[in-house]
Amino acid sequence: MAEMSPPPPQDYRPSKGFRREVMDAVTPRASILLLGVLVLELAFIVSYIGAFHSPKPSRVPIAVVAPAGAQAALVGKLNALPGHPLSARSADSVGQARAMVLDRSVEAALVVGPAVGADRLLVATAGGPAGATALQLVFQKADGPRRVVVTDLRAPNPADGRGLSSFYLVVGVIIGGYLASAALAMSFGARPANQHRTLVRLGALAGLSVLSGLGAAIIADLVFDALPRHFWTLWWIAVLITFATAAAGMAFQVLLGPIGIALSVLIFVVLGNPSAGGVYPASLMPPFWRDIGPALPNGAGVTLVRNYSYFGGHDTATAWWVLAAWAVGGVLVGVLASLRRQAKFGVMGPPRAEEGTVG
Template sequence: MRIQLRTVLLALLAVGVQAVMVTAFTWPAARVAPRHVPIVVAGPGPAAAAVARRLDAERHGAFEVRRRPDEAAARRALADREAYGAIVAGPAGPRVLVASAASPAVAQLLTQLSQRMSGRPVQAPQDVVPADADDPRGAAFGALVLPLVMSSLVGGVLLTLLIGAAWERPAGLLLFAAGGGAVTAVIVGGWLSIVPGAYLAIAGVLGLTVLAVSGTVVGLGAAIGGRGLGVGGAVMMLLANPLSGVTSAPELLPRPWGSIGQGMPAGAGGTLLRSVAFFDGARAGGPLIVLIAWAGIGLLLLGLGASRARRAGLHDVARSDVSAPGTPVPERR
């Protein structure tokens, strides 16, 4: 029994798709390491300078050190999301401040590093902005992004395939985003209690993330047809999700992929949700602009697709009128 060439090619294509997906999801996690992570060193000039030099010697290029005069200024920097943690130099040795709400992974890294630098057990780090008590390691928060992206993709595909009238899709898209944000906020903020903060603010961030993902998929589907759905799904699943940095931090991913991930809906949505939930909206402007831009591009593509479909419909009507029985046909001269 001979195997047809088409069967072999399809099997090889499936293997290629699998290899791409495995690489996309495991490569960033396998290469997690600090790369210019912003941290603060505070204290008297000579002591702080010595700590900064020791940091550079211990992990060259791992940290972007920002100097502050004292502990109070260091705490403000963490609360404003200017840094992930701080080392306060003092007579009794360095003390570590962390903001585990920004990244539990970086908080753990700083704790281990301070112990190595001192050569003896150090005081437990003070958590200036702690993660939610029901999710102290941020595992549930990190697990939120993948189902949010996947459900948004599914919603976008269903809206494209099941709503025939192009002009009705924007209404369906907005209803889906608003409802998805509202329900998800009840789940993660109320029932599971892993995302603190005002309900409307959390629902708004989640709804905007849903709109950015599903709007892009629906817009590409309207603009270039079925291929657009495939392109949108591939971008969101194989690029945006694994490069989001939500489970660690963007600065822990290989460069420049962490920055690229922050320019996509999954990364921007996770960063904006952290800012709103834990940091009173500090540093929320950048990710908010990213999400609005993706949602706007999706709606623009959807409008262009609807306009093209309308022109095509009018053209078909005009042709049918010309070719209908009893319609006078101009004589040729």
């Protein structure tokens, strides 16, 4: 008795011919999605190369300590350098200049020595080694034959390498935040069916954010010892960063459907990561990235993690407000947009097809 061939899979169908299969497979909707992917890809390349291709200092805030008769003239000379790499201000003493560097009022301080001798450049490489190196080159050119000796007031922890652990921790939890909102969208529809579903989704994102922050703090502090002695602070900062990103991502989806996922990638990855001040401080980046960085969760998050890990939490007020605004704004926009949709479509919400289900 001849063996029977197994039945074809349920989704199998005979080919209609190559041309017809192409027309069926590459629908107008699929073409638009592919075009969107291409646009995001090129935007990614433009953003990262644009931010990092030619770092140079621009109006970097520094303090200057010099003999009384020469201090004002030196400040004026530094502020008039070609290209305006520095924004110099006077400091009354070396002690005040040191404090200004460590509370992040300035990036560095120049202490001018006697007529014959070396000047000192006080820096804190924990705030970004690339910035300190760029400033050293500026002063070497500006002072001509005078030597500039660099004094590092706050170096990165030995396990923190070039001081990039803060940046990578923030990148990780940012990715977790927008992927969490995208995962819920792919599972249950980009637009929650009603207000209760919106609140449940926000609760799930909040719970994930707590776990995300805990994992980030364990890895950065306890596992690798890269950012030690700040476990609880790192935990709750990472919770806020994750939730701000996730809530904003969900709000984009409620407003725009599946396109909201692409908007999250554009804001948090394409624009947010290169402008965050991780690889290069804001003072070395072109104006566009320098201006948007502090207003995005990425830049605010790096400021919080770095400044609490190394600088006692100084100069963080703006970063707290930025992250709080993204978190609260995401919740409010998501809830209000959901209420509006519920009023429009009724208690049961729109048909499944209108929810913007992905996949």
